[in-house]
Amino acid sequence: MIRQIPFTKKQIEKVIKKYPTPFLIYDEKGIRQIARRLNKAFEWVVGKGFKNYFAVKACPNPYILEILKQENFGVDCSSLPELMLAEKTGIIGEEIMFSSNDTPQEEFKKARELGAIINLDDITHTSFLEKCAGIPEIICFRYNPGSQRTGNEIIGDPKEAKYGLTRTQLFEGYKIMKEKGVKRFGLHTMIVSNMLDSKYLIQTADMLFELVAELSKKLNIKFEFVNLGGGIGVDYKPEEKPVDIEFVSNAIKKLYEEKIITHGFAPLKIVMECGRVITGPYGFLVSKVRHVVKKYKNFVGLDSSMVDFMRPATYRAYHHISVLGKENLLLDHIYDVHGSLCENNDKFAIDRPLPEIEVDDIITLHDAGAHGRPMGSNYNGKLRCKELLLKENGEVELIRRAETEDDYFSTLSFPNSKFF
Ligand SMILES: Cc1ncc(COP(=O)(O)O)c(C=O)c1O
Numbered sequence: 184m185i186r187q188i189p190f191t192k193k194q195i196e197k198v199i200k201k202y203p204t205p206f207l208i209y210d211e212k213g214i215r216q217i218a219r220r221l222n223k224a225f226e227w228v229v230g231k232g233f234k235n236y237f238a239v240k241a242c243p244n245p246y247i248l249e250i251l252k253q254e255n256f257g258v259d260c261s262s263l264p265e266l267m268l269a270e271k272t273g274i275i276g277e278e279i280m281f282s283s284n285d286t287p288q289e290e291f292k293k294a295r296e297l298g299a300i301i302n303l304d305d306i307t308h309t310s311f312l313e314k315c316a317g318i319p320e321i322i323c324f325r326y327n328p329g330s331q332r333t334g335n336e337i338i339g340d341p342k343e344a345k346y347g348l349t350r351t352q353l354f355e356g357y358k359i360m361k362e363k364g365v366k367r368f369g370l371h372t373m374i375v376s377n378m379l380d381s382k383y384l385i386q387t388a389d390m391l392f393e394l395v396a397e398l399s400k401k402l403n404i405k406f407e408f409v410n411l412g413g414g415i416g417v418d419y420k421p422e423e424k425p426v427d428i429e430f431v432s433n434a435i436k437k438l439y440e441e442k443i444i445t446h447g448f449a450p451l452k453i454v455m456e457c458g459r460v461i462t463g464p465y466g467f468l469v470s471k472v473r474h475v476v477k478k479y480k481n482f483v484g485l486d487s488s489m490v491d492f493m494r495p496a497t498y499r500a501y502h503h504i505s506v507l508g509k510e511n512l513l514l515d516h517i518y519d520v521h522g523s524l525c526e527n528n529d530k531f532a533i534d535r536p537l538p539e540i541e542v543d544d545i546i547t548l549h550d551a552g553a554h555g556r557p558m559g560s561n562y563n564g565k566l567r568c569k570e571l572l573l574k575e576n577g578e579v580e581l582i583r584r585a586e587t588e589d590d591y592f593s594t595l596s597f598p599n600s601k602f603f
Contacts, residue, residue, distance in 0.1 A: 199469075204568075208579070222254065237251045239261070241461070249272050257274065259281075266290065266294060279298075280323075282371065284345060291311070292315060300321055321366070321368070322369070326371065329341055332374050354401065373412030377414065389438050391411065410455065412455065458554070463553035519534065520535060
């Protein structure tokens, strides 16, 4: 689906005067609306037990996290800096889900210090956690169903994936933790990513409800929550349809009644870790055209590059492009739209029909609010762009400055450094 851009050419020209391109701009209104929609869709969960722990990795900006905190979201962190970011934003305790893998000691220590819910990725992490940070009152395990489920292209086939405990390990893991004194339990899985087919999301809930029943009976433990993971997709392509969140929620509700309430496993909270669907569609990469050149193909060179938004380069992902002020012109030219890295995959679009493009045109890349900028590097000495927030009242605020040459050289500046 092609979403409407929340600003006009005239408005963005005014913004550009203060904050020159390139920049990522996030639409606060859109982010709040989808957060409220998700909360409302799941408000049926017994005992007001729904929470989305926003996956910080999707958009690690404290201004965005603060908005989501106000919408009753928690955060899903996967590293020490992400835990620190949550803390800085005033998000602590069980408002944090810590879902990491190959976890170093200091991350478990920090998670424990903050009182986060720890989601263990491996059975050996039970003793590792005990040694380095002690056993908490609440624990969650990440389940990997192996060949019982198929994943998708991005996250991979579950049996090939490095994440989570096998079914046998899962039973053993809860037993160990019960013996070590854990009182509260959660069960997590994350099998798909960027999934538009509701069926997979519903099947995940079904699988976890069945497991909760089995584990509870066999081990005589009571589950407090299931974590369905993230993975709700974004309809990046014009012909794709967004996930019907209400439909998914209703289907999960039926399963919950049948498998959880009827068999006495309620109250059981349902939590998620969605990132992409929350900020993805509400972020736009705004760039200016630097050069238009003709070689064997027609090329449009922007002042942004793949480091500002990695999805097209990494996954050959489609992102819609609008040329501001030229929305109603015929798409009668074919271009590759690219950045300035010496990498041939530094392209935002390949063979894309667009109106005739001129130098200084303003190009908006759609659905750029998740898993893009944070994946960027400084390869080729490229510096990443700034981030802006389009507030609900129409004002625009700087929420991250652009990187500078000093940032780039900062790691070369150390005691006795010969050059910096
Ligand atoms: C453990 C975990 N939770 C949640 C997410 C967020 O997924 P999405 O942004 O696709 O919803 C990810 C993404 O990589 C993840 O690894």
